[in-house]
Amino acid sequence: MSSWADHALADRDPGLPGLRILLDDAALSAWVSDRTGSPCRVRSSRIRYKPTLSCVLAFDLQRPGDEGTAPLPCLARTYSDRSAVKAAKAARRTPPGALVALDLDIPLVVTTLAGDRDLPALTRLHDRQARERLLRRVLPERPRLSTLSPRTVRHNPERRWVGVLDDPSGPPVVLRAYRRSVMPGPARAYEQLANGSPRTPPLLGWSHRHGLAAVAWVDGREVSRDLSDLDSFAAAGRALAHLHERQGVRLRPEDPLTQADAVRAAATTVATLLPDLSPEATEVARRLGADVGRCVPGSVLHGDFSADQVIRGDDGAVTLIDLDGARLGEPAVDLACAAAALAETDADEPGRRALAAMYSGYESVRPLPARRRLSVLGSAHLLRKATEPFRNREPDWPDRMRELCRLAALEESDRATGRERGPW
Numbered sequence: 001m002s003s004w005a006d007h008a009l010a011d012r013d014p015g016l017p018g019l020r021i022l023l024d025d026a027a028l029s030a031w032v033s034d035r036t037g038s039p040c041r042v043r044s045s046r047i048r049y050k051p052t053l054s055c056v057l058a059f060d061l062q063r064p065g066d067e068g069t070a071p072l073p074c075l076a077r078t079y080s081d082r083s084a085v086k087a088a089k090a091a092r093r094t095p096p097g098a099l100v101a102l103d104l105d106i107p108l109v110v111t112t113l114a115g116d117r118d119l120p121a122l123t124r125l126h127d128r129q130a131r132e133r134l135l136r137r138v139l140p141e142r143p144r145l146s147t148l149s150p151r152t153v154r155h156n157p158e159r160r161w162v163g164v165l166d167d168p169s170g171p172p173v174v175l176r177a178y179r180r181s182v183m184p185g186p187a188r189a190y191e192q193l194a195n196g197s198p199r200t201p202p203l204l205g206w207s208h209r210h211g212l213a214a215v216a217w218v219d220g221r222e223v224s225r226d227l228s229d230l231d232s233f234a235a236a237g238r239a240l241a242h243l244h245e246r247q248g249v250r251l252r253p254e255d256p257l258t259q260a261d262a263v264r265a266a267a268t269t270v271a272t273l274l275p276d277l278s279p280e281a282t283e284v285a286r287r288l289g290a291d292v293g294r295c296v297p298g299s300v301l302h303g304d305f306s307a308d309q310v311i312r313g314d315d316g317a318v319t320l321i322d323l324d325g326a327r328l329g330e331p332a333v334d335l336a337c338a339a340a341a342l343a344e345t346d347a348d349e350p351g352r353r354a355l356a357a358m359y360s361g362y363e364s365v366r367p368l369p370a371r372r373r374l375s376v377l378g379s380a381h382l383l384r385k386a387t388e389p390f391r392n393r394e395p396d397w398p399d400r401m402r403e404l405c406r407l408a409a410l411e412e413s414d415r416a417t418g419r420e421r422g423p424w
Contacts, residue, residue: 005398015052018078018108022057035101038064044393048157054079058155073152075115078108118158121177121212138205138214150175172217183211189326192249198239199319218319224307227350230357236310237361239318244331246300254329260293266384273390284408292380295330303327305334306341332369336377340385343407382408
């Protein structure tokens with residue numbers, strides 16, 4: 001069921017009539033059921049929304065007779081009511097068998113993952129013969145895997161897809177699909193960070209043409225799953241510090257303007273989704289201003305660091321995963337990102353203790369950045385994360401967005417007045 005905020009958002013964008021359907025799982029379930037002639041259930045997972053222009057939703061589709069089996073990962077796109085031609089074009093470009101439902105009057109198109117043309121690997125993985133050829137190219141040392149169908153783990157429409165090949169006679173393999181234009185970056189990161197400290201997953205193979213990389217599976221558990229395991233958080237901090245100490249790694253340097261642009265974009269998105277938060281979000285972004293972009297690219301960064309990007313094995317060793325954003329930049333970026341991710345968990349005191357343990361582990365290897373710098377970037381990351389509850393289609397996204405904006409404003413206020421409350 002959609003929230004009052006979803007209904008209000010749809011009301012403010014009447015030129016995108018399909019938005020009301022995509023924001024309501026029950027409505028989308030009914031729409032797909034009506035077009036396909038059989039009842040089905042929808043569970044949303046990720047949304048990308050461009051006001052007045054378009055909206056794309058990743059969701060799982062459970063169809064009749066599929067009980068007990070994995071749901072079908074799908075994609076729904078809706079366009080402005082003046083852009084039916086785009087919907088028709090999207091339908092025409094969809095591979096055979098991948099079109100689920102279509103209504104050009106709305107206009108709205110539903111496809112399987114093969115309809116995500118921005119991720120060309122998904123089209124290849126949809127067709128059995130094309131999939132076998134692609135997987136043999138990417139995994140030449142494990143040809144038997146070419147006959148397997150991957151299961152979807154995550155899909156960020158038009159940006160990235162993560163899947164797993166479950167090998168019954170060996171370790172699984174993680175597949176990662178990207179846009180062709182960004183493919184070289186992640187592949188280089190995995191290659192450059194191999195065979196050093198901290199441990200990272202080996203790159204098994206990749207195809208620039210198809211935007212697909214194969215990465216080794218890492219056994220263990222995510223550190224984020226147990227906030228009371230302070231020893232694991234300390235180990236994660238030490239691993240991050242060792243990453244920041246790496247030398248001779250050739251990665252792209254961070255653009256100093258990237259952080260500032262992202263903060264301004266987040267404030268704009270917050271204002272679009274919850275207009276009453278516009279003054280607060282805009283003021284936080286204004287006060288952060290150019291301070292966010294004042295970085296000196298020098299250290300190796302993870303780029304999207306948090307406790308759920310750290311796997312601890314039974315032997316106690318940790319591995320850093322999801323290296324897509326690895327680059328050269330300022331260490332405080334990773335540490336502030338980790339703090340914001342823990343604040344996002346809505347577990348206040350346990351999160352504070354876990355973050356303190358992580359920072360302590362980091363400090364046992366190398367000095368922490370200045371508290372003021374951590375505060376600036378912490379506020380920036382909190383504001384940026386404020387949009388994630390909506391994008392992840394969390395039922396209580398308005399409340400979570402308000403809380404993250406409140407924390408961002410409080411962090412910025414503390415920095416301005418010189419107060420220190422703790423990790424966030």
